[in-house]
Amino acid sequence: xxxxxxxxxxxxxxEGRISILNCDYTNSMFDYFLWYKKYPAEGPTFLISISxxxxxxxxxxxxxxxxxxxxxxxxxxxxxxxxxSAVYFCAASRAGGYQKVTFGTxxxxxxxx
Amino acid sequence: ExxxxxxxxxxxxxxxxxxxLRCVPISNHLxxxxxxxxxxxxxxxxxxxxxxxxxxxSEIFDDQFSVERxxxxxxxxxxxxxxxxxxxxxxxxxxxxxxxxTQYFGPGTRLLVL
Numbered sequence: 001x002x003x004x005x006x007x008x009x010x011x012x013x014x015e016g017r018i019s020i021l022n023c024d025y026t027n028s029m030f031d032y033f034l035w036y037k038k039y040p041a042e043g044p045t046f047l048i049s050i051s052x053x054x055x056x057x058x059x060x061x062x063x064x065x066x067x068x069x070x071x072x073x074x075x076x077x078x079x080x081x082x083x084x085s086a087v088y089f090c091a092a093s094r095a096g097g098y099q100k101v102t103f104g105t106x107x108x109x110x111x112x113x
Numbered sequence: 114e115x116x117x118x119x120x121x122x123x124x125x126x127x128x129x130x131x132x133x134l135r136c137v138p139i140s141n142h143l144x145x146x147x148x149x150x151x152x153x154x155x156x157x158x159x160x161x162x163x164x165x166x167x168x169x170x171s172e173i174f175d176d177q178f179s180v181e182r183x184x185x186x187x188x189x190x191x192x193x194x195x196x197x198x199x200x201x202x203x204x205x206x207x208x209x210x211x212x213x214x215t216q217y218f219g220p221g222t223r224l225l226v227l
Contacts, residue, residue, distance in 0.1 A: 034215075043117070043204050043218035044156065089156065100146065100158035100169060101206075101216055 003027045004092050006104035014112050019077040021107050023090030026071065030102075031095035033066060035075045038087045038106070047088075048075070080111045115139040117219035119205050125225045129194050134222045136188045136205030145188045146206040146216060147180065149173070156204065162188065195226045 005024045013019045025033070031052050036044035050057040050064045050073070057064050063076045077084055090104040118137045126132050138145050147159040160170040162180050179191045188207075192199055202223050206216040 036218075041220070041223075043119075043206075043220045046215055046217060049215065100161055100171075101148075102158065103148075103156040105155045 138207030
């Protein structure tokens with residue numbers, strides 16, 4: 001089941017620069033797309049989401065862009081900070097009634113001071 | 114800030130034994146979930162639970178698994194007869210509303226089956 005794919009297992013970025021994490025999906029029925037951040041030995045922490053009817057959502061340093069025609073979304077972190085170093089999971093869900101979240105495989109981001 | 118809690122943080126058991134993983138969801142949340150992550154693999158959905166019954170379950174969630182909300186605060190996952198391949202990190206999650214938009218995850222229980 002590869003409905004949500006993150007093709008880059010890792011990414012290294014200098015502190016202060018932009019981090020761009022990418023995600024592709026195959027199921028056009030998804031209504032929400034989410035990004036979770038995960039530190040070792042902790043659960044995924046919700047970061048930001050976007051509805052399928054929007055193309056951009058911004059929250060502080062984090063912006064998610066959605067391109068429905070390409071079935072692609074990306075998370076931009078500007079400026080990147082060392083504390084952002086973690087595994088980032090792209091995820092998706094459908095609206096209405098106890099819907100499960102489908103996760104990608106994750107991208108490990110390292111922000112170098 | 115409210116958070117989902119899970120106990121124990123680590124559990125080691127012998128193959129064939131029963132285990133119960135416990136979760137306390139966020140207090141005003143009504144929708145509850147279990148996920149697992151086998152080492153090196155993606156986080157996988159197991160089951161969702163609402164109004165004291167299972168609303169959806171994955172192929173992984175076979176007859177060896179069960180969930181229960183024994184009181185107003187706890188949400189448990191029971192594995193009746195553990196197998197080696199059940200070794201994983203198990204995450205509980207809860208959400209306030211019916212949409213999957215924002216589920217809040219607990220820190221996980223690391224289960225090791227020997």
